[in-house]
Amino acid sequence: MVADLFSDFYQFADVFAFLILSAAGLAIIFGMMGVINLAHGEFIMCGVYVTSAAYHAGLPLPLAQACGAVVAGLIGMLLEVTIIRPLYSRPLDSLLVTWGISLVATQGTLIALGSTFPGIDTPGHSFSVGEYSFSSYRMVLFAASLCVLGFVYVLFMRTRFGVHARATMQNPGMAQALGVRKGIIYAVSFGIGTGLAGLCGALYAPTMNLIPTMGASFLVEAFVTVVVGGANVLLGTGPAAIALGVIRAGLNAWYGQVVGEIGLLIAVVLIIRVLPDGFSGWLTRRTS
Amino acid sequence: MTNLLNGPQTLGRGRAFWSAAAAVLVVALVYPLFVDSYDVGSTAYFLCWVFMALGLCLMWGYNGMMSFGQTFFFGVGGYAYGVIEINLGVANGGAMASLVAALAVTAVAAALLGYFMIYGRIGGMFFGIVTFAVTLALAFFLNQTAGPEWHIGTARLNGFNGMQGMDPLALPWFGGDIDLEGTAFYYFVLVLLIVVYLLLRLLVNSRFGNVLVAIREDPLRAELLGYDVRRYSLVTFVIGSVLGGLSGALYCSWGQFISPSSVGLPAAAMPVVWVAFSGRSDVTATLIGTLLLIAGFQALTIYSEQWALILMGVLLAGTVLIAPDGLIVSLANVVARRRARGGAALKPSLQER
Amino acid sequence: MAALVQTRGVSKSFGGLFAVKDVDLAIEDREIHCLIGPNGAGKSTLFKLIVGTYAPSAGSILFAGADVTKMPAFARVARGMSIKMQAPSVFRALSVRQNLHIALQYHVEAHRIPAEEERLLSLLGLEVDASRPAGELAHGQQQWLEIGMALALRPRLLLLDEPTAGLSPDETFRTGELIQRLNADGATVLVVEHDMAFVRQIATSVTVLHLGQVFARGTIEDIISNRGVEEIYLGSAHDA
Structure with missing residues (x-):
């Protein structure tokens, strides 16, 4: 009984962590700047590759993972300053430009590093509850996803940067008039977004085969979580991941991965028919 | 009927355009007589x-x-x-x-x-x-x-x-x-x-x-x-x-x-590249630009598919940054402006405002 | 005879706050009815409820004898409403002529559209600008073009939200004349307006909204001599 319950929870936690970690960076960039970064998958891939390279260069895994996140964040900031910045008034165009960048990054990696890259063995052990056995690293990922949510909350609600960022999000012109430096806020926010994408890759690096196109395998989950969550990361992403996590884990358990993926999508299409602005839009409307 | 073919929503009007179109069509029709069936x-x-x-x-x-x-x-x-x-x-x-x-x-x-x-x-x-x-x-x-x-x-x-x-x-x-x-x-x-x-x-x-x-x-x-x-x-x-x-x-x-x-990435990006590059506001521009890009892409793929895809990515980002209305539509507008000596463009810009 | 438009106990709340509360309004056939009131009185909300871009929280709306409460905006237009919203919203990238064409083709048979276009262009004084993109017109011209598009639908009821916003006194006066001419041709007109001189120029009857409710109604003379109306305007001026 307890074992069954824990097994259900484990399934859910696994999906929830995947949704949160793959979507958090995308959601921050969308929420702050109204831009959907279609190169999101490539920043995840960047996190994976840097982690693996650093790990094989002799760094301990957690440190290598930190490298993955930081490098992705720095590249993101560079990209924001050079290419994305002139496009804030043209969100649809920024979508296309980031898609172009994504193509270049994937194929460039393929040319530079070939179609495979040395992977990392999954750390940690398995543990058992009742007759089932579970991977402890999956629990680490679940904990990490909660930490990411906590980090985002503290960052936006408890720091000076967060106050400036929220002010800029609500009214860029006014915030600037009050002395907030919009350019820095945007560059840092973009960097945090891509850094979280890199972190996602870093955390999943030990669980996957390393190929340059692997970023795409995170995209569907990242997109649907952001679409269902809506524009406000703090209000939307968590609830969206819980709802979608329950749906997905349930379908996975009963009907398998394929139905899970398709069912998730059907659920998303049904949800947006009812809540076009996602959870956060709905919550904002309810409370305003 | 002719009014609808030449209405305000399409580039390419008048005798010059339709004569050129007819010439292209004739070439397309006789072309199989001169090359082998594989081509x-x-x-x-x-x-x-x-x-x-x-x-x-x-x-x-x-x-x-x-x-x-x-x-x-x-x-x-x-x-x-x-x-x-x-x-x-x-x-x-x-x-x-x-x-x-x-x-x-x-x-x-x-x-x-x-x-x-x-x-x-x-x-x-x-x-x-x-x-x-x-x-x-x-x-x-x-x-x-x-x-x-x-x-x-x-x-x-x-x-x-x-x-x-x-x-x-x-x-x-x-x-x-x-x-x-x-x-x-x-x-x-x-x-x-x-x-x-x-x-x-x-x-x-x-x-x-x-x-x-x-x-x-x-x-x-x-x-x-x-x-x-x-x-x-x-x-x-x-x-x-x-x-x-x-x-x-x-x-x-x-x-x-x-x-x-044929469904997933990078295939899914291709139609977007073709249409954005050609100029999404016009069917003729899309037709011409798409054919050019596909032919170019196939020619490059023989040497390296990766480089061909990188070129597509660069074209997508580059077009949006430099000529957001698409290359062919922008060219058509330049020609039209020249001819009309500073007159209006044929196609309104679709740039976000 | 029943009124052309009737709202019965119409309310609209946003997150618990009532922008419009329990409003009964009747617009008689062939009148020019002005909706006035200080800022935040709920004029624009009531306008949008009649137009159909908002759905009321309570109450019902009748138009030409039919209940249109649940009808989307385009279906109300099909029944004879025509609307000019507050901010000028012409199709900016399309030419002035195309703007009129798109409005005209709704009712007018294809072969008669060119003649109608010319008639409207000269009525609006936009002949020379016919092939310019509408987005390049001056603000006042855009307002006029949009009124022209609203007219092109040959409405039974013309709804205008602040038609004189941003216009010069001369343009304002000419807009008033245009509205009166249309009214003489048979259209009923509902205007939301700030400018009292303009209201005096055109209105046959007036409703004053205050805090989302009907404060007073009557002829323009009744309203001008009503001390209460003056007070809510002054009061809101003090608050502001």
Whole structure:
């Protein structure tokens, strides 16, 4: 009984962590700047590759993972300053430009590093509850996803940067008039977004085969979580991941991965028919 | 009729344009006489893709719906053609019936997906994101169907190895079907392309087309002029997506093969690159630009597919940054301005304001 | 005879706050009815409820004898409403002529559209600008073009939200004349307006909204001599 319950929870936690970690960076960039970064998958891939390279260069895994996140964040900031910045008034165009960048990054990696890259063995052990056995690293990922949510909350609600960022999000012109430096806020926010994408890759690096196109395998989950969550990361992403996590884990358990993926999508299409602005839009409307 | 062909929503009017078009057509018609049938076949292969680009141009350029799902419908149309044809067999017009049925399947899929998005008032970027997610998910699903349990009738989906074993199209004719392969297939696709192109010109310059551009410019205003914006958009989405399905079915007939890689990345980016590069606001520009890009891409792929894809990525980002209205449309505008000595552009800019 | 438009106990709340509360309004056939009131009185909300871009939280709306409460905006237009919203919203990238064409093709048969276009262009004084993109017109011209598009629908009821916003006094006066001419041709007109001189120029009857409710109604003379109306305007001026 307890074992069954824990097994259900484990399934859910696994999906929830995947949704949160793959979507958090995308959601921050969308929420702050109204831009959907279609190169999101490539920043995840960047996190994976840097982690693996650093790990094989002799760094301990957690440190290598930190490298993955930081490098992705720095590249993101560079990209924001050079290419994305002139496009804030043209969100649809920024979508296309980031898609172009994504193509270049994937194929460039393929040319530079070939179609495979040395992977990392999954750390940690398995543990058992009742007759089932579970991977402890999956629990680490679940904990990490909660930490990411906590980090985002503290960052936006408890720091000076967060106050400036929220002010800029609500009214860029006014915030600037009050002395907030919009350019820095945007560059840092973009960097945090891509850094979280890199972190996602870093955390999943030990669980996957390393190929340059692997970023795409995170995209569907990242997109649907952001679409269902809506524009406000703090209000939307968590609830969206819980709802979608329950749906997905349930379908996975009963009907398998394929139905899970398709069912998730059907659920998303049904949800947006009812809540076009996602959870956060709905919550904002309810409370305003 | 001629008014509709030359209306305000299309570039290329007057005697000069139509004479040039006729000349190109003549070249296209006699071209198979001068090259071997293998080359004719690969030219037909290029032409197959253009329908998908024209469909995207209609949805995105004329109605403002950014659909990243053209390869989704390409896959639906292609797989539907394959599955139905394998089950029906080629005899007694079975292949042609399969093509029609595949388009019907695509239309139903587009109507369903379109209904939920358009009536859910999903617009702008999210329209792109949701269609993109659906496309990636279809590719993911098809990749999982390698096992023998994944079959529809006698057609096995075959997972990432791709489905095969369908017959090419055949045209029912008095005294026996004409197999549409090689040169015959080329002529078939060419005629189809001309018909679709002319019909699209008529459509976008008609009353319907006027409403489409009105919706693109300002959906609320269009509604306040009495137009049921969501119904117009849904119809447009179905037409544009069915053209994607037509590309898929023709492709499947051409190579007697279709695989999930035609649906997922990087294939899904290609129609977006073609249309953005050419200029989404015009069907003629899209037609010309798409053909140029496909031919260029194929030529480069012989040396390195990766570099060809990188070039596509650079072209997409570069076009949007430097000539957001698309290269061919921008060129046409420059020429028009020159001629009119500082007069107005032929095509209004679609840049976001 | 029943009124052309009737709202019965119409309310609209946003997150618990009532922008419009329990409003009964009747607009008689062939009158020019002005809706006035200080800022935040709920004029624009009531306007949008009649137009159909908002759905009421309670109450019902009748137009030409039919209940249109649940009808979307385009279906109300099909029944004879025509609308000019507050901010000018012309199809900016399309030419002035195309803007009119799109409005005209709703009712007018194809072969008569060119003649109608010319008639409207000269009525609006936009002949020379016919092939310019509408987005390049001056603000006042855009307002006029939009009124022209609203007219092109040959409405029974013309709804205008602040038609004189941003216009010069001369343009304002000419807009008033235009509205009166249309009214003489048979259209009923509902105008939301700030400018009292303009209201005095055109209105046959006036409703004053205050805090989302009907404060007073009557002829323009009744309203001008009503001390209460003056007070709510002054009061809101003090608050502001």
